[in-house]
Amino acid sequence: MKDKKKIFGIIIGIIVALTIGAYFYYQHGISAVSSSDEEVIVDISEGTSASGILDALDDAGLVNDKLCGKIFLRLSTYDNLQANSYILNKNMSLKEIFDIIQNPTQEYINSTKLTIIEGSSMSDNATLFAEILDISEEDVIAKWADSDFLNNLIEEYWFLDESILDSDIYYPLEGYLYPETYYLNDSSLNIEAMTKVALDMMNEMLTPYQQQIEETGWSVHEFLTFCSVVEKESGTDETDRAMIAGVFKNRLDSGMLLQSDITVNYAWQRTGVDVSISQTQIDSKYNTYKYTGLPIGPICCVPISTIEACLNYSEHDYYYFFAQIDPDDSSNTIVIYSQTYEEHQQKVQEAKDNDLWLS
Secondary structure (H helix, E strand, O other): OHHHHHHHHHHHHHHHHHHHHHHHHHHHHOOOOOOOOOEEEEEEOOOOOHHHHHHHHHHOOOOOOHHHHHHHHHHOOOOOOOOEEEEEEOOOOHHHHHHHHHOOOHHHEOOEEEEOOOOOOHHHHHHHHHHHHOOOHHHHHHHHOOHHHHHHHHHHOOOOOHHHHOOOOOOOOOOOOOOOEEEEOHHHOOHHHHHHHHHHHHHHHHHHHHHHHHHOOOOHHHHHHHHHHHHHHHOOOOOOHHHHHHHHHHHHHHOOOOOOHHHHHHHHOOOOOOOOOOHHHOOOOOOOOOOOOOOOOOOOOOOHHHHHHHHOOOOOOOOEEEEEEEOOEEEEEEEEEEOOHHHHHHHHHHHHHOOOEOO
16 A cells, blocks of 8 residues: 555656646747847738747747747637737747737837948948938938047947048948848937947947958958958959959058059049049049058948958959950850959950950
8 A cells, every 4th residue: 555655656746747847848938039139020921820920930030949839829819910020039938929919019010121232332321311210311421420429339349440530531430331131110210220230230240250350460440441342343243252352462462552443433422433544543542543552441331241252362363353244145244363464454455355345
């Protein structure tokens, strides 16, 4: 009899232990995936079931345990889940998330999209900010030039320093807003918050490369300046960026002028590629036909692909390059490299003679 009671007690103990373990496992499974504040955009289409929403949340990295999530839904009553583009957070529990989707408020609905394009300039982005905020471009640019605002940003972000305050720089934050699509809620719809969203992303993307950037011997400002020239000179083709970065590195190391037409156009605040001889005479610290070394600051925003290409530039003996129409496919362009100016001129003439020159 005593043995039976003992066995019964052991069984009860196991059941209790398993129940407690299952309870804590379940609670963990439906809890927040992180304690940190990290926003995540989740799009819920019209007609999506609760199970489908759980799948979307899982794909977005907002679910600790999907099985626990399914159990949670069976134990809950959500009969009015709303289709929307939601701004959720990794510090939200599954209950908090489903409560939001059941009864959404404007705070969590993604209502505004800001897209900063790779290779775009601050003047381009001032137009975007102004359109979203329904203010003038001059107001945006004035805020980006405000010394108090800039000094606060310098204190907050490791990659910003007093280089951006140089009076010869056109736009202090040029090159520092990371090109990406950002989803903004109403509380973020002001110049300061929108700027910091893009700077936060730059921080996230740049931090893993901090040591490598230091090893280049350049400041972050100088490195991003170099990257921006490579970005604009490379156009939309990513395959040649490391090669073009190698060309400009060779010129810098040999003491040559960079002679980048793109920097001249930036000095004039104009778009395009070709420049005239007279335009190369502009007295601007951005003009790499007039001043040796790098321009005084970045000339556009750069994506991580260009940053990586510049950190891992191709080592070669080329000092010149130009783009021409691909003779095998007229819808494409190719980059032609040369070691000497004479060779470069000869190849340019050949491209013109064969109607491959990009005018």
